[in-house]
Every structure is written in structure tokens, then in C-alpha cells.
Amino acid sequence: MTPVEQAFDWLEHTDLSMWVRGDSMLAFPAILTVHVLGTGFLAGTSSVIALRILGFARQVPLGLLAKFYPILWVALAGNVVSGTLLLIGYPYKAFTNPLFYVKLTLIALAIYLVVKIRNDVLRDPQNGKQREETSMWKRARFLAGLSLASWMGTIAAGRFLAYTFTWLRVGVPGGF
């Protein structure tokens, strides 16, 4: 075993890792469930905000949407915790799959855009309808489109991770 494999092998044999992988119907399915619930609220609320900027339900004042950001942060916290636990359960499976790094990059981009949209678009005191054709508004629409695409990309990467891994654990091949 290379030193890197040894490190992953050690992590896979910690109590926490074995608890995540355990046969009980409690840990692993429960963690996955938290992860999908968090995704639903995080990607869902962000996508709805993006779709509003792109022109859906224009009657909804943009400034009000900033009120729902605490939901995003709670959902993100749930996903960071559940995602970390899944990573501890199967570290080699994720880290040996290039798609995992694509997913991490997309999440970083998506979170950056969510904050950028709040600061530059939702909190802009002049975000009324009158300037929908201005260059500022075109930029807002660009951010919204990119936000929507990055969340869809994140979900796609997450789903394809379950079908594209080449190792399940150190020395244990996986995949389909």
C-alpha cells in the first residue's frame, strides 16, 4: 500500500467510518436522507430566487427574498455535516473519483453566486422593475442563470458519483 492508501485505509477503519458504513438501517440511509433534504431546500430556494431574477413571478419584490437566506444556511450546514460523514464512511470512493472534485468546485461556485446575488441584486435599493433593460440588470440575469446552472450541475455530479466510482474502499473495486 502506498502512504496515501494507508492513510485512507486508516480512516476507513476508524469507529466513525465503520458506523457510517454499518449494516444498521440507521446511519447510512439517515445521513443520505438528511443530504437530500438539505439539497432540496438549498438548491430549491436558490433556484427559485434565480428564476425570479430571470423573469418568473415579477410581482414578488426582490428585496423580500433575502429574508429566506437563513433557510439556505441551515440547509447548507445539514449538507456539510451529512456530506462529511458520507466522506468519512467512504473516503477512498470519493477521493479517487475526479467527478467528486468537479462537484466540490460547483458547490463553491454555487455558494459564491448565492451570496453575490444577495449582495449585488437582492440588497440593491434600486432593484425595481424600471431598470430591467439596463446593463446592471443584464448582469443580474447572468448571475442568476449561472446560479441555476451550477446547482443543476452540482446535483448531476452528485447523482453520477453513485455510478462512476472505480473504488469502493482501499483494495475493494467498485462501480458498475
Next chain:
Amino acid sequence: MFTEPEVAQPWELWIRATELHHFIGQNGMWLWPLFQTLHYFGLSLLLGTVGLFDLRLLGLGKAVAPATLHKFIPLGVAGFILNLLTGIWFFFGFPEQYFYNPSFQLLLTFVGIAGINVAVFYLTDAFREVKLMPPGADAPLRAKIIAGTSLSAWVAVLICGRLITFYRPPFFH
């Protein structure tokens, strides 16, 4: 709960004879995760609209009038339709794996409960009361009960959906 019989039933044989079933079988490996992605996006839209509306009625983000948030509901309906269509796709791919799966059976039950709840909301005065609520107003008890039922039912649907893979019946046919 009904369990899988030894012999394939006529409805299952019919599905297995369809073009769609064969198409999924031949192209499943890359289309399956793609349709799952759409399914996840659909449920996200549902939670991001209906879930948000329910949370507002339950007291979160009171500064926003429920009638304003209600403008987003068509997006949630679109998400639900997307999931119905992708769900039918999954079902046609592996019919008995879903039909005889207790988690899937429970999922459909919760979708039914959510559906009845939607009917109760729009067909009683509950919706009219909610539409008249100004920003900052506290929802009437009836609306809160309906919102709580909605949120619980959809969260239950998500949990059951995620657990389907852990309750697969064995293959017989």
C-alpha cells in the same frame, strides 16, 4: 403492504413488453442518473416553493405576505409534474422493484396525503384567509395545520424516496 408474488402479474408483463421498458434497459446506464438529476431538481423546486410557503405560514419570514410567496407555487407544480414524469420512467424501467417496495408504497401514500391536503387548502376558506394576510401577520390555526401537514407529508415523500434503494424486493422475474 403487498409483497411480490412468485409469478409475474399481467400488468408487469405488459410494462415489460413496452418500447419504453426496452429503451430504458438498453440506455439505462447513463440515462438513469440523468433522470435522477431531473428528479432531484424537481423535488428541489417543490421544497423551494411549497416548502417555503408552508414555512411562512408556520411563522418563518413573516415580513413576507403569503400571497406574495404564493406566486412561486406554479414552479412547485412544474417540479411535481417533472417528478411524476421521471417517476413513471423509473417505474417502467424496473416495475416490480418499485411496486413491491414498501418504501415506494409508503411514498405514494404520502403523495396521496399531500394531495388531499392541497384539496382541503384550496377548497375550504383556508386559502382565502391566507391570501388576505398582510405582511407580518400570523396565520390562522387552520392554515398552520394545513401548512404543517403539507411540509411533513412532502418531507416524508423525500425520505421514502431516498430509502427505496434500501428496501428493494428480490428479483423473481
